[in-house]
Amino acid sequence: MxxxxxxxxxxxxxxxxxxxxxxxxxxxxxxxxxxxxxxxxxxxxxxxxxxxxxxxxxxxxxxxxxxxxxxxxxxxxxxxxxxxxxxSPQTVVIAVNPEVDAVEIAAVDLARRIAVRERIDAKLPSADEVTALVADVVSRWSKGALSGSRIVGIGVAVPGLVRQAAGLVRNAPHLGWVDEPLAASIAAATGLPVSVGNDASLGALAEHLFGAARGAGDVVYLNGGPSGIGGGIIVQGSAVGGVGGYAGEFGQNRVRGTESVLEDEVSRARLLDALGLVSADDAALAEAIARSASEAVRAECQRQRGILAQALADAVNILNPAVVVLGGFLAVLAALDPEAFSAEVASLAMAENGEGLRILPASLAADRLLLGAAEVTFSAVGVI
The missing domain is CATH 1.10.10.10 (Winged helix-like DNA-binding domain superfamily/Winged helix DNA-binding domain)
Structure with missing residues (x-):
């Protein structure tokens, strides 16, 4: 078809x-x-x-x-x-990424270019607010920037547990969403077919198809963002969703010797606190760490790198990937000393599982979630 x-x-x-x-x-x-x-x-x-x-x-x-x-x-x-x-650059999907502080919306064309994008500041947006924002953007762009384009669907990357087949957000704790029928809501407001997925899983798909893990059949992807740590898994070239579609929630794994989960201990907020900053994107965070002479900052970075290395070693032992891709602030932590970090992960994993393992930063930057959301939507509506 x-x-x-x-x-x-x-x-x-x-x-x-x-x-x-x-x-x-x-x-x-x-x-x-x-x-x-x-x-x-x-x-x-x-x-x-x-x-x-x-x-x-x-x-x-x-x-x-x-x-x-x-x-x-x-x-x-x-x-x-x-x-x-x-x-065709005229065939597009509207890709959406709601986060705790903003909603990013972009038009991604069939040639994988972002034709237009808009970031709308919104503190903890509700599902209804996201639906209204998307409907407004689709209406405006259809008459303006996309007036000569064919919009074939909408894809949404949500930081939470998503039953992808139904487009139901079961739980997005950082947004405060529980059992939100997001796909049905946006479809009713726009008249377009809608696909909804976990943001990290969609990021994993994009990095596998177009980014750092291109050509690798077995991939583990972890992303650190404002809403914590999410992950995605590719096995023999196929995304692994699990029975409910919730596979890859590495951020909820318990950290050894603590009562905390990974995203509580390896945290952008903890890094910002150590640096005395209220907020910073990944580039600004990396620059602030590089400039800092504080022993407390150095110690916090080392502490988080050690916990992250153990978490990755556990994933390597279970899944035996060829490539581990790190996005967001996790890539910032690894980049402080990439060779030492890779060596630490290898030392904590089984030697055989670590053979040939590559740990790479995500290469699609902020576009990875949007590209992943567009990809599943192009596929869902039968374009590709």
Missing amino acids: VASTEPSGTVVAREAGDGVRARNLARLLRRVHLEGPQSRAQLTASTGLNRSTVADLVAELVTDGWAIERDPDPVGRVGRPSPVVEA
Whole structure:
């Protein structure tokens, strides 16, 4: 199935010819979505389809508005170059990330570019407030910045436990949400299909597909943000959600020798307190730590790094990943001495499980949650 959008903006499923043709259309569109612009010659080689079939399929994707075709960049070669196919920048998902201090909303296009974004300050926004903000932004952008675009759905990355299949936020403790039917609420307010997922799990998906863990089949991802520590797991290339969709809540694991959980002991708030700061984003936090000559700051960083290293070693022993990706302030802690931190994790894990392990900072910065939310939505509505 390939999705199309009626003038009203609602997404409807459409048969793209016979089943084989539909699958081939989806293969080509997914390839240019995931890999970026591809020449017809590259698509022919990678799919095993013949040149005329690829040309015919590309023509349909272009006609239906799912892809664009352009001349290649000049390379000084002799002969007629193969046209380049790109995912359409006019097909977009509205990606949303509610946090404890703001709601970030962006339009992510099929080529994985963020066309427009807006950060709206909101202290502990309720689910109803988020719904109203999203509906307002969709209405404004549809008449303005996205007036020539096709909005195919809305994706929401929530810092909490989400029953993704139902779009139900079971518990987002830092926001104070319990059993909020967020997908249904936003869908009713906008008329668009809505996907809702745990923010860290969506971040893991984005880093796996497009970021630091690209090409790795087995990944553990931990993110430290204003709402604590969340995580995501990729096993053999597939996201692991668990029976309820709640897998990856590393932040709620007990810390040895304490009555606390990981996100209580490894905490942005504790770092800010040690630095005497009220707030700071990740870049400002890293700069403040680097400038500080305080022994108390150094000791707090070391304490948190040690606890985080043990938590990662436990995850490595259980899941045996190829890559551990750290986002948010966790990446700041690891970056204080990356080699020493990796060595500490390896020393705490089983030697065999630590062989070849890479611990990397998230590479998609603040975009990772938005890209992850967009990705699951493109998939859910049948675009890719």
